[in-house]
Amino acid sequence: MQEVICTSEIQTKMFAKNLAADLNKGDVLVLSGELGAGKTKFVEGLLMHFGLQDEISSPTFTIVNEYHNEKIDVYHFDLYRLADIYEFENIGGEEYFNKGICIFEWGELIEDILPNDYIKITFEKGAEEEQRNLKIETFGTKYENMDFAKYKE
Ligand SMILES: Nc1ncnc2c1ncn2[C@@H]1O[C@H](COP(=O)(O)OP(=O)(O)OP(=O)(O)O)[C@@H](O)[C@H]1O
Numbered sequence: 654m655q656e657v658i659c660t661s662e663i664q665t666k667m668f669a670k671n672l673a674a675d676l677n678k679g680d681v682l683v684l685s686g687e688l689g690a691g692k693t694k695f696v697e698g699l700l701m702h703f704g705l706q707d708e709i710s711s712p713t714f715t716i717v718n719e720y721h722n723e724k725i726d727v728y729h730f731d732l733y734r735l736a737d738i739y740e741f742e743n744i745g746g747e748e749y750f751n752k753g754i755c756i757f758e759w760g761e762l763i764e765d766i767l768p769n770d771y772i773k774i775t776f777e778k779g780a781e782e783e784q785r786n787l788k789i790e791t792f793g794t795k796y797e798n799m800d801f802a803k804y805k806e
């Protein structure tokens with residue numbers, strides 16, 4: 654478990670933007686944490702790296718929003734309203750894992766069918782209004798040697 658503390662929205666976005674530089678097709682991120690914790694802001698920052706941030710829309714009414722350019726495909730899921738893991742399987746959710754970079758807000762709901770290798774970031778509100786403590790866990794071996802502190806500015 655690694656911890657990165659972000660003391661402003663911009664810092665969270667820059668952290669995600671810098672991390673995105675090391676992400677590729679097939680990478681899977683799970684974002685967890687209460688409403689308003691900063692998960693979608695993190696996704697905005699990640700999309701900034703790929704020049705896709707202008708298109709960000711919260712997938713409130715759909716399960717997945719897709720972002721594409723000539724370099725990458727990014728799939729942003731919000732599973733908050735997912736009834737159960739079968740609903741995810743029924744939309745062919747598992748087929749997305751290898752198609753591009755997959756990011757799952759509330760991804761703990763599908764923990765049982767996630768690939769072996771993924772990064773889980775749990776956002777916790779800190780003492781200050783704009784403080785967010787990011788608890789970062791890696792699953793499988795692919796990400797085990799990553800040092801996440803270096804992505805913070
Ligand atoms: N350090 C920070 N990092 C990210 N967001 C922050 C930070 N400090 C304050 N905020 C604010 O917290 C809110 C985070 O909202 P965001 O939509 O990213 O949350 P969320 O985790 O996606 O919530 P939901 O579960 O409802 O989708 C924004 O209003 C943002 O301005």
Ligand SMILES: [Mg+2]
Nearest residue numbers: 692693711758
């Ligand atoms: Mg959100």
